[in-house]
Amino acid sequence: MPSFKVSLLDYGAGNVRSVRNAILANGYEIEDITDPAQIAQAKAIIFPGVGSFGSAMRVLQEKGFDGPLRTYLSAHDRPFLGICLGMQTLFESSDEHEDGRPAIPGLGVIPGKVIKFDSTKIAVPHIGWNGRIVHQESPVLRYVADDEDTYFVHSFYAPVIEENKEWILTTTTYGDQPFVSAIQRGSVVATQFHPEKSGSTGLKVLQGFLEVRIAESLDADIKTETKLTKRVVVALDVRSNDHGDLVVTKGDQYDVRENHKEGVVEGRGGVRNLGKPVSLARRYYQEGADEIAFLNITSFRQGVIEDMPMLQVLEEASKNIFVPLTVGGGIRSYTEPISGRTWSALEVASRYFRAGADKVSMGSDAVHAAEAYVASGGTKTGTTSIEMISRVYGVQAVVVSIDPKRVYIKSKEEVDSKHVVVELGDDQLGPTGERLCWYQCTVKGGREARNICAVTVCKACEALGAGEIMLNCIDMDGQCNGFDLSLMRAVSRAVSIPVIASSGAGTPGHFTDVFSKTNVQAALAAGMFHRREVEIEDVKAAMHAHGTATRKSS
Known part of the structure; x- marks a missing residue:
């Protein structure tokens, strides 16, 4: 000893x-x-x-x-x-x-x-x-x-x-x-x-x-350069089931309940349970995941300060998982309804960091911050969640998760000029053959649309101090048809911070496609790994065969 x-x-x-x-x-x-x-x-x-x-x-x-x-x-x-x-x-x-x-x-x-x-x-x-x-x-x-x-x-x-x-x-x-x-x-x-x-x-x-x-x-050098690898990120959507236990779940367009089962009222089943957060995360670490993201999709009644189960998940996970851990959900300033005490977003994030998180991910709060930044003509207040957290912990600790959806158009003239119009690929045209769209940002888990586009939000968040973009697409979520390459290209070209592609992966080839056809630095999947339809080693083998730099799992 x-x-x-x-x-x-x-x-x-x-x-x-x-x-x-x-x-x-x-x-x-x-x-x-x-x-x-x-x-x-x-x-x-x-x-x-x-x-x-x-x-x-x-x-x-x-x-x-x-x-x-x-x-x-x-x-x-x-x-x-x-x-x-x-x-x-x-x-x-x-x-x-x-x-x-x-x-x-x-x-x-x-x-x-x-x-x-x-x-x-x-x-x-x-x-x-x-x-x-x-x-x-x-x-x-x-x-x-x-x-x-x-x-x-x-x-x-x-x-x-x-x-x-x-x-x-x-x-x-x-x-x-x-x-x-x-x-x-x-x-x-x-x-x-x-x-x-x-x-x-x-x-x-x-x-x-x-x-x-x-x-x-030692005087001699062996190598002359190194190469940054592309990251495979596994996301775990974590929420409380009907009994109050935290489970990993997944659904299409954020519907995480099972279909009708006998004995369940109103034709809907319980929360889909794909495993326990800590044990599932540990499995992914052992199988070679480069990063793991815990995304808390439970609706907070009060706030993360009282959310001890999620803090305990991080504490337990960090004991045996030695790759980066990101956590998202509820990272915002809020006031307790009973005591009246106000907690800043910085205090909330600090609790997550001390529990074992390396990065925090913000969604709705980041969109609102971007709206205010754009409306002010690009003025920083220093009081947004992004600014407060990045000022203390560095930009690398702040991830912004964007949930946009497509708004199909026939021509650029149909849409407000402040929105960035994107041309779609032949395999991702609109329902009546539309080749153009803009990506409308949403908040509250995709339930509320805002009059601002994803490219604008990402650029504003970078200016405010975000260090990474987790870029989702509601239209592709759960479809297993591949990432939205048009969206990934548009955003990764517009910002200088790393972009994580999310939503739509169903095969190893979807990872090689997004890495070879866009400038994203990482790609994320959830359901296909949870259901063991695809293994992490399959994704990395495909990346290696395609000439995409990937970390060798040890």
């Missing part, structure tokens, strides 16, 4: 639960650092930074952690592992700082400045599974093969410069931009990728760090 406890520097932002579970999975005990004096006595520190650089450094200063950390790191002989923002804070400065506040310097351990990816050339944030080019021989990677991908989610990166080359353990390329993806000098190690979200590969990185922490130099 390990002879020391791992000291965890949890400064209070984002999903740290998964890091805790990954440490425990490696057989180590954890001691939380709550006082600056503990830093000097620590045997090994893990710093899982989440959020924005400016916010993180401000909190470190306010808590008095920054000075003791610099001292701990200065000799390079004390075991330290920084994760994502925990790596970026080691640099001298960053272009990512809080609006209206002066820039705060980093810890200054590594020379260089953290800068933002160019969104005019590539989708930003960089989200997904990518490889690494090894520049040092390191026991941290002793159990990891060179072709095993790891999970990244970030908008800012540390560029390779002459002054920091001696620190570089690995680099990664996104587009044609190489960046520092891991550093090591002596016992100080840090990764831009998330080991705790990189499946068994990430667990092996943590194992290597905790077992042996001294690196030796």
Whole structure:
């Protein structure tokens, strides 16, 4: 058994639960650092930074952690592992700082400045599974093969410069931009990728760090570039059944009840039950899902703060699932009807993050925010859910889920010029042969249509601070006829943030189609996996055969 406890520097932002579970999975005990004096006595520190650089450094200063950390790191002989923002804070400065506040310097351990990816050339944030080019021989990677991908989610990166080359353990390329993806000098190690979200590969990185922490130099490079893989996301629609239990369900156009069964009144059966959320999610993780999304479709009577069952689902799932977890449903500001207390969307999201979520997904609230943004002529208030959450946790933590439906037209003149008209493919024409449509956004689970198009909403949400779009289509949902390629093309061309294709998958070929014919970075399915009509390995085999980069399940 390990002879020391791992000291965890949890400064209070984002999903740290998964890091805790990954440490425990490696057989180590954890001691939380709550006082600056503990830093000097620590045997090994893990710093899982989440959020924005400016916010993180401000909190470190306010808590008095920054000075003791610099001292701990200065000799390079004390075991330290920084994760994502925990790596970026080691640099001298960053272009990512809080609006209206002066820039705060980093810890200054590594020379260089953290800068933002160019969104005019590539989708930003960089989200997904990518490889690494090894520049040092390191026991941290002793159990990891060179072709095993790891999970990244970030908008800012540390560029390779002459002054920091001696620190570089690995680099990664996104587009044609190489960046520092891991550093090591002596016992100080840090990764831009998330080991705790990189499946068994990430667990092996943590194992290597905790077992042996001294690196030796290696001059030769083996690879010259890496490639961001396309992600296969599994969605679990979670809601309460008629007995109050949470189940995974699925339906066509959001109708999740069984057909008439004897003894059920009004000709409708109970909520379709396809399994328990935690056990089903664990199965998908083991079968190679790149990400898992829990979408809470239960109608909230009060709000997520009281929704303990869903919080417990996240807590349990994160114990054994080490890929990114997204949760959606009820992430908005609301007032309790009895106490009169108002909870902000930021407080609601924080509960989800602390329970084990890596990203939160917003639907109706995002559409309303986009409407207000457009109506104001593009003015940000700083008070929308998207702005509040992304300001603290970073844009990569905010997913916007859009549920549009087609409005078929014969000509562009039939529709308000503010809506983006899209030309449909030959296999997706309207009921009377219409070749044109615009995609009308809906709210309240598709029950209410709004006078705004999907392309406009997605562009507005990106401007407000969303980091990813989950793009559904009501017309295609549950039909198993493939993704709406016209919609995916229109939105992915209009925004610079990653797009997840959703609604309509029924075969492995639908994934290869959407990846080869549009610019989406990920594709999501639910029912075909729940019913075991198609396995995740079938999808990835088809992608590989088609030449689409995909993560090798380990």
